[in-house]
Amino acid sequence: MVLEERTIKSDKIYTGKILTLRVDTVEIDGQGYSKREIVEHGGAVGILAITDDKKVVLVKQYRKAVEKPLIEIPAGKLEIGENPKECALRELKEETGYDAENIKLIHKFYSSAGFSNEQLFLYLATGLTEGETNLDDDEFIDVSLVDLEEAYDMVLNNNIEDSKTTIAILMAKNCL
Numbered sequence: 619m620v621l622e623e624r625t626i627k628s629d630k631i632y633t634g635k636i637l638t639l640r641v642d643t644v645e646i647d648g649q650g651y652s653k654r655e656i657v658e659h660g661g662a663v664g665i666l667a668i669t670d671d672k673k674v675v676l677v678k679q680y681r682k683a684v685e686k687p688l689i690e691i692p693a694g695k696l697e698i699g700e701n702p703k704e705c706a707l708r709e710l711k712e713e714t715g716y717d718a719e720n721i722k723l724i725h726k727f728y729s730s731a732g733f734s735n736e737q738l739f740l741y742l743a744t745g746l747t748e749g750e751t752n753l754d755d756d757e758f759i760d761v762s763l764v765d766l767e768e769a770y771d772m773v774l775n776n777n778i779e780d781s782k783t784t785i786a787i788l789m790a791k792n793c794l
Contacts, residue, residue, distance in 0.1 A: 621647050623654070636660075636695060659729075659736035663706040664693040666724070666786040666793075667716055667743040673763040674787065675714050675746070680758070689772065690780045691787075693738075702739040710743055712752045714761050719745025724789050729781065740786050742793055766790060 623644040632639040638658040645651055667675035680687045694709035696702060703721060710716055725740040753759060764772070769787050772778045778787065 621649065623647075623652075626651065655733060657734040657736070659695075659734055660698065661696040661702070661737045661739070662693060662729075662782075663696065663702050663709060663739045663741060664691045664782040664786055665706050665710045665718075665721075665741050665743050666691050666790055667710055667714065667718065667746055668766065668790070669746050669763065670744075672766045674766055674769045674790075675710075675716060676762050676764055676769065676783075677713055678760040678762065684779075688780050689778050690783045693782060703741065706739070706741040706743070711749065712754070713757070713759055715749040715751040716743070717747045717749055718743035719747070724793050725785060727785065738782050740782065740789065742790070 623646050625642050626645050627643040628640055630638060630640045636659065640656050640658060642654045642656055643651060644654055669675070675692065676689050677692055678687050678689050692710050692713040694705065694713070696705050703723070706721060707718060710718060721741050721743045723739060724742045727738055727740075728734070729736045729738055751759075751761070766787075769778070770791065773784050773787050778784055
């Protein structure tokens with residue numbers, strides 16, 4: 619049996635550049651009241667870019683939240699009102715320099731629905747043309763090309779720990 623929760627009150631505690639934190643008071647059918655801490659996020663995209671010779675374009679960057687560099691697919695947050703496909707093309711170009719002739723949505727998911735409404739859109743990009751990056755002032759990214767099978771092994775061996783990247787590489791096995 620799934621119990622519904624009805625929001626009685628919602629208090630915004632913090633509004634920042636990329637997220638808002640709120641605390642909701644909810645009424646649970648027949649169970650009383652409870653508090654829910656919610657991270658509001660406008661969403662993001664991830665791009666599984668694959669070259670004609672089946673190399674995956676990966677980026678490595680330091681992630682403060684986990685205090686270490688992570689290997690990831692190119693990704694970025696959606697701007698207000700931005701189309702996810704357009705965001706994917708923009709982020710791919712900015713972070714890696716690649717343009718894609720073909721791009722298609724392969725999956726969408728919530729990153730952690732227990733406390734956040736962030737939804738990620740994963741795209742497969744092919745027909746790549748190499749070009750110049752256009753990184754933000756606070757972005758420091760290493761770009762590498764890894765054989766698709768090697769990337770798959772990196773997921774299985776926990777060398778790739780990022781969830782969107784893990785999902786994208788596992789999805790590639792079905793998409794290609």
